[in-house]
Amino acid sequence: MFLNDQKTNPVSFRIGILKIWDSNLQKYGKYFKPYSLILHLQLQAFNYFSRLFSKNNLYIDYINWLFTNHGLVINIISYNNVSQELISKNILDKKLLSILHYWFHLPVSVFLFNQQVWYNSASLISNYVSKCLVYGFPIKKTLQNTCKILQGEVDTKKLIYSKNGLNVISLDGFKIQFSGCFDSTRTQMAKTIQYSHGSVPLTRAQGYVEYSYQQIFTKYGTCGLKIWIFYKIR
Structure with missing residues (x-):
């Protein structure tokens, strides 16, 4: 079956294989x-x-x-x-x-x-970018600086808890996409900025992928920030 990485959440089909649920609910007891x-x-x-x-x-x-x-x-x-x-x-x-x-x-x-650090988590990176935009930093400059930081952290190891217990993973690649109206142009058309580095195989269930999506509100309209971080399992 063909999986389109633009339509499929890369985390969903890893649940039960590598990832675990963030909630444990019970249907019995007082x-x-x-x-x-x-x-x-x-x-x-x-x-x-x-x-x-x-x-x-x-x-x-x-x-x-x-x-x-x-x-x-x-x-x-x-x-x-x-x-x-x-x-x-x-x-x-x-x-x-x-x-x-x-x-x-x-x-x-x-x-x-x-x-300890913010650049090894997709959700923390999205919060960092959102905070920079609130302070008035240019979006392109913010994304470029974020990519430079992540490129310097390639092969950095991280410890996670998966279905099979504790695993050591290392950063192998990332992808950042920012879409929406964020420039004061005459056309007022939505644009998309995308940066990527290394390997980001979103349609394979073997790798460990962190995904984050966040809406960012600017004076020109609503923008969407998507971040994929791919890790190799040691």
Whole structure:
């Protein structure tokens, strides 16, 4: 079967082969709720976390949701330049836990983990580009600088948790695509800027691919940022 990399999410057909789900839900026990309600509450909590972290100049990389018989465990991986104690004091307070407990009606535990660098995660890279545009940096210059940083990190190793346990992967290639109206031209037509380096086989299930899509709002209109990062499994 032919898979078009423009129409297919490269992460979806790796679930169950290499990647694992970011949520573990159960349909039994005293904390049972319909899946539709759990997913709605999960999206509501994710949007709340995004606004809260953005307000404190923090960037979320990954959130893992674990529903057990004893309650809900939320693991958040983020990038920041401040101490872990200051983050826990400003974010992981009693008010946050009380809000989550009110939404989910079960005991909630939140654990925060610090990501050391931002350029080895597709979601953190998209947050970096979005923040640069908010500060008024030119889009082409921002994307070129991002590509230079990623090119210097080729063959950098990274540790992931997959279906088969812990694996060591290394950066092999990336692809960045930015589409929309971002120039003050007479035609006001949408444009597409694309940068790529190395190998990015999006239609093969053997490699490990991180994918991120983010909408960016500019004074000329809405733009879309897509980032693919391909890793080789050691």
